[in-house]
Amino acid sequence: MSLDYLDFEKPIAELEEKIVELQRASSSSNLDLEREINSLRSRNHESTKAIFSKLGAWQITQLARHPRRPYTLDYIERIVTDFQELHGDRMFADDPAIVSGLGKMGGRNVAIIGHQKGRDTKERTRRNFGMPRPEGYRKAQRIMRLAERFHMPVVTLIDTPGAYPGVDAEERGQSEAIATSLEVMATLKTPIVSVVIGEGGSGGALAIGVCDKLMMLEYATYSVISPEGCASILWKSAAKAPEAAEAMKVTTKDLSRLGLVDEVIKEPLGGAHRDYDAISEAVKNAINQSLDALCEDSNEVLMDKRYQRLTGFGQFELKK
Amino acid sequence: MNWFERILPPKVKTTGRGGKKGVPEGVWNNCSSCQAVLYAVELTHSLQVCPKCNHHMRMGAKERLSSFLDDDSMVPIAESVGSLDVLKFKDQKKYKDRLADAKKSSQSSEALLAASGSVKGVNVTVTAFEFKFMGGSMGAVVGERFVQAANHSFENHQPMICFSASGGARMQEALFSLMQMAKTTAAISRLRANSIPFFSVLTDPTMGGVSASLAMLGDVIISEPHALVGFAGPRVIEQTVRETLPDGFQRAEFLLEHGAVDMIVDRREMRDSIAALLEKMGFGPND
Numbered sequence: 081m082s083l084d085y086l087d088f089e090k091p092i093a094e095l096e097e098k099i100v101e102l103q104r105a106s107s108s109s110n111l112d113l114e115r116e117i118n119s120l121r122s123r124n125h126e127s128t129k130a131i132f133s134k135l136g137a138w139q140i141t142q143l144a145r146h147p148r149r150p151y152t153l154d155y156i157e158r159i160v161t162d163f164q165e166l167h168g169d170r171m172f173a174d175d176p177a178i179v180s181g182l183g184k185m186g187g188r189n190v191a192i193i194g195h196q197k198g199r200d201t202k203e204r205t206r207r208n209f210g211m212p213r214p215e216g217y218r219k220a221q222r223i224m225r226l227a228e229r230f231h232m233p234v235v236t237l238i239d240t241p242g243a244y245p246g247v248d249a250e251e252r253g254q255s256e257a258i259a260t261s262l263e264v265m266a267t268l269k270t271p272i273v274s275v276v277i278g279e280g281g282s283g284g285a286l287a288i289g290v291c292d293k294l295m296m297l298e299y300a301t302y303s304v305i306s307p308e309g310c311a312s313i314l315w316k317s318a319a320k321a322p323e324a325a326e327a328m329k330v331t332t333k334d335l336s337r338l339g340l341v342d343e344v345i346k347e348p349l350g351g352a353h354r355d356y357d358a359i360s361e362a363v364k365n366a367i368n369q370s371l372d373a374l375c376e377d378s379n380e381v382l383m384d385k386r387y388q389r390l391t392g393f394g395q396f397e398l399k400k
Numbered sequence: 401m402n403w404f405e406r407i408l409p410p411k412v413k414t415t416g417r418g419g420k421k422g423v424p425e426g427v428w429n430n431c432s433s434c435q436a437v438l439y440a441v442e443l444t445h446s447l448q449v450c451p452k453c454n455h456h457m458r459m460g461a462k463e464r465l466s467s468f469l470d471d472d473s474m475v476p477i478a479e480s481v482g483s484l485d486v487l488k489f490k491d492q493k494k495y496k497d498r499l500a501d502a503k504k505s506s507q508s509s510e511a512l513l514a515a516s517g518s519v520k521g522v523n524v525t526v527t528a529f530e531f532k533f534m535g536g537s538m539g540a541v542v543g544e545r546f547v548q549a550a551n552h553s554f555e556n557h558q559p560m561i562c563f564s565a566s567g568g569a570r571m572q573e574a575l576f577s578l579m580q581m582a583k584t585t586a587a588i589s590r591l592r593a594n595s596i597p598f599f600s601v602l603t604d605p606t607m608g609g610v611s612a613s614l615a616m617l618g619d620v621i622i623s624e625p626h627a628l629v630g631f632a633g634p635r636v637i638e639q640t641v642r643e644t645l646p647d648g649f650q651r652a653e654f655l656l657e658h659g660a661v662d663m664i665v666d667r668r669e670m671r672d673s674i675a676a677l678l679e680k681m682g683f684g685p686n687d
Binding site: 243244245246247249250251252253254255256258259260262263265266267282283286287290302303304305309310313314315316323324327328329330335338340386387390391392393394395396397398399400 | 480481482483484486487489490491492539540541543544547569570571572573574575576577578579580581582583585586587588589590592593608609611612613614615616617629630631632633636637640641645646649650658659660
């Protein structure tokens with residue numbers, strides 16, 4: 081089975097293989113197998129639909145982490161024109177786990193910031209698997225401040241397992257970097273739109289995710305701790321990650337039902353990695369529409385709404 | 401364990417640890433660092449700091465508030481804010497049951513207590529985390545109580561001080577707990593915009609989502625000696641980098657050296673230190 085398929089997609093992969101075989105047979109032997117191929121295709125379509133209509137939280141977690149899933153730069157290439165990447169935190173280093181820069185979207189100049197994972201081993205290491213160090217967050221803060229000064233909205237794309245848990249990151253103030261990012265975003269006088277495109281991993285995700293509008297792709301996840309981490313603490317076994325994923329309501333569907341997500345962006349059948357162009361188009365439209373609406377508000381109204389939104393998170397009871 | 405216990409084989413012991421016959425429980429305590437046997441009353445008087453080795457033992461939120469504020473000045477804030485199990489979260493145990501157990505074992509209504517009062521005559525709002533309540537974890541109640549305390553500071557233009565002691569976000573409240581980082585940050589930013597001081601005091605331990613939000617946003621950040629403070633827990637880091645961590649890693653002294661905190665202050669001098677800083681920032685005692 082090819083790496084493109086996850087365990088639960090086995091029936092899809094098998095049908096896909098048969099189709100390829102038939103295609104090969106038909107071209108080498110001049111047999112007309114088009115009818116068979118078409119019928120297999122429609123069977124495959126139905127079976128994919130069936131499988132994807134009832135995915136569990138753990139299956140969605142795997143999709144969100146899919147090695148072929150489109151990453152920030154894949155989106156930037158398709159949805160931003162004239163993108164110019166800006167590097168570095170001006171203090172210590174440039175963190176390749178976060179990409180940032182300026183570009184144009186829907187006739188608007190925007191600042192765009194996102195976590196970036198790597199596609200192959202070398203790139204994965206360079207991008208640190210999308211786990212930022214403090215300098216990544218400080219770079220993000222710098223670009224956000226710049227966007228504020230020059231009246232550009234900020235678009236962030238979230239896709240990280242979490243902030244990097246390393247000795248160097250702690251030495252350089254990982255906590256401070258995340259906390260300050262939260263504060264910069266809570267007070268930034270320009271609209272901020274965030275899209276969780278893959279993994280929304282804890283504080284490392286939220287550090288570029290405080291916003292006026294939060295959107296999530298259909299098969300993305302967002303959680304306070306990884307299912308593995310939660311399972312190893314509460315169930316005393318990382319193997320219970322599927323249970324933890326279910327209990328923590330990490331999926332877009334659940335989070336949207338809980339009112340934590342403002343808009344869901346539908347993915348192509350089989351997931352975003354099956355059609356980069358289609359998902360990019362959907363993401364672009366969702367961002368542009370959101371910015372259209374947010375840019376209508378004055379800064380004062382925008383800041384007031386954001387304050388109400390942020391301080392309104394969480395339900396509790398009032399006793400007596 | 402003291403030297404005597406170390407020599408004495410455990411099977412010979414007939415009474416419980418430290419429990420001599422005829423002596424009521426709780427009269428004597430051991431220092432959790434040097435193991436010195438300490439008279440409980442003396443320990444309360446020294447604010448849970450060992451008089452022998454100066455080790456700062458963990459202090460509960462109630463004791464923290466009452467010992468920090470001037471006598472008879474304390475007025476509780478946001479006490480009526482209580483937890484709801486929105487997600488019906490269940491791991492090996494129901495979250496609801498965990499909450500009930502935590503209330504009992506910690507003798508605290510939640511993981512954060514808030515109060516208004518004065519310190520050396522200066523009106524302040526104070527919040528303190530209760531580590532015994534589910535590891536001082538931050539959920540919706542902690543976030544809301546913190547915001548209400550910040551609102552009190554805002555309305556009365558009085559400084560806010562927060563004593564942190566937390567393992568981080570409360571997993572049982574999932575994404576709601578993560579969002580408390582943004583919520584508390586927003587409240588602090590409003591104090592900042594209005595030049596109302598927010599002091600963060602880091603006590604052992606301050607980790608994860610609490611460290612990466614409100615605790616690191618103080619206008620002044622003070623740490624108690626030797627407190628463990630960081631984003632990722634030492635075990636997680638060890639598993640990631642696959643090496644043992646250096647001595648003193650993520651301790652208050654390490655943070656001071658790396659520029660993450662302003663000062664390390666002995667708990668017994670905390671009131672004086674904070675009142676003196678506030679006075680310089682224009683918040684002196686009331687007439």
